[in-house]
Amino acid sequence: MIANVLIVLIFLLNCSLVWAEPPEINNKGCRDCHRFSSKETKLKQGPDLFYTGDKFHRNWLEKFLESPIVIRKVIYAPGSEYPEGKPEASQPHLALTKSESARISDFLMTLRLPGLEKDKIDEEPLSKDKRVRLKILFERNFGCTSCHETLNLVGKVRGGVSGPSLVDAGKRLKPDWIFNWLRTPTKFLSKGRMPVFNFDEETVMLITKYILTIRTKQ
Numbered sequence: 001m002i003a004n005v006l007i008v009l010i011f012l013l014n015c016s017l018v019w020a021e022p023p024e025i026n027n028k029g030c031r032d033c034h035r036f037s038s039k040e041t042k043l044k045q046g047p048d049l050f051y052t053g054d055k056f057h058r059n060w061l062e063k064f065l066e067s068p069i070v071i072r073k074v075i076y077a078p079g080s081e082y083p084e085g086k087p088e089a090s091q092p093h094l095a096l097t098k099s100e101s102a103r104i105s106d107f108l109m110t111l112r113l114p115g116l117e118k119d120k121i122d123e124e125p126l127s128k129d130k131r132v133r134l135k136i137l138f139e140r141n142f143g144c145t146s147c148h149e150t151l152n153l154v155g156k157v158r159g160g161v162s163g164p165s166l167v168d169a170g171k172r173l174k175p176d177w178i179f180n181w182l183r184t185p186t187k188f189l190s191k192g193r194m195p196v197f198n199f200d201e202e203t204v205m206l207i208t209k210y211i212l213t214i215r216t217k218q
């Protein structure tokens, strides 16, 4: 009986260790630059993290926090304003040690938004024909490339930089998150800088699949 109680206690303690917020979140000033709750009304200078668990693949997140790369070449600007000047992000993101990064990633992956649509993207690859048609829609009709980097036919990076790069977006972003972002961006930001397209569900599924094909070889 006592042994059982002990096992339950140890189990609960373990859970709370995973779910508890690691001290580095405060010590390293993550909150100065990121919102950790949708209830915070003031926009911060870095992207929102209160839906990290919905948005990122865990292995990408852990690697990013350990050795950050530039995702938004024109510095991140919250809200609906476009930044002026500053063609490259001016400061590298702070880097964490391997163990800090693992602990913080565990915690960040628990942050989720309720009410997102799930299991929207099947594994079926796009046919060559469909991919070609989607490429035209993506680049010419919708003009996604005017704000986002993508790859051209010979694998060279091209496109605008006022939005985050979509090169290798599939390694970074979860397919369902891309779907939700394109379908109802206002679930994440009441007013963002990306135009709201009001795509129907089918179109969003196809564009999401297309984005997942923008991959470098390695």
Ligand code: HEC
Pocket (backbone or CB within 6 Å): 024, 025, 028, 029, 030, 031, 032, 033, 034, 045, 046, 047, 048, 049, 061, 065, 069, 070, 071, 072, 073, 076, 089, 093, 094, 096, 104
């Ligand atoms: C001085 C401000 C600042 C601090 C402090 C800071 N960040 Fe950031 N963070 C940013 C900016 C700006 C970006 C966007 C970088 C880019 O897009 O290239 C970013 C990007 C990120 C991203 C990727 C988000 C996305 O949507 O692409 C994660 C995850 C992240 N930060 C986590 C953290 C954590 C965890 C901490 C604390 C250990 C932290 N940040 C501290 C400013 C900051």
Ligand code: HEC
Pocket (backbone or CB within 6 Å): 077, 078, 079, 138, 142, 143, 144, 145, 146, 147, 148, 162, 163, 164, 173, 178, 181, 182, 189, 191, 192, 193, 194, 195, 197, 207, 211
């Ligand atoms: C006028 C510029 C602009 C156009 C055109 C545009 N976007 Fe965006 N997009 C942005 C910005 C800026 C963001 C970053 C979020 C924000 O600040 O609102 C973004 C974010 C995204 C994201 C999330 C990326 C991340 O890492 O957070 C995806 C996916 C995306 N856009 C896809 C598209 C697709 C697909 C199209 C075409 C149908 C498109 N965008 C057209 C500016 C644009």
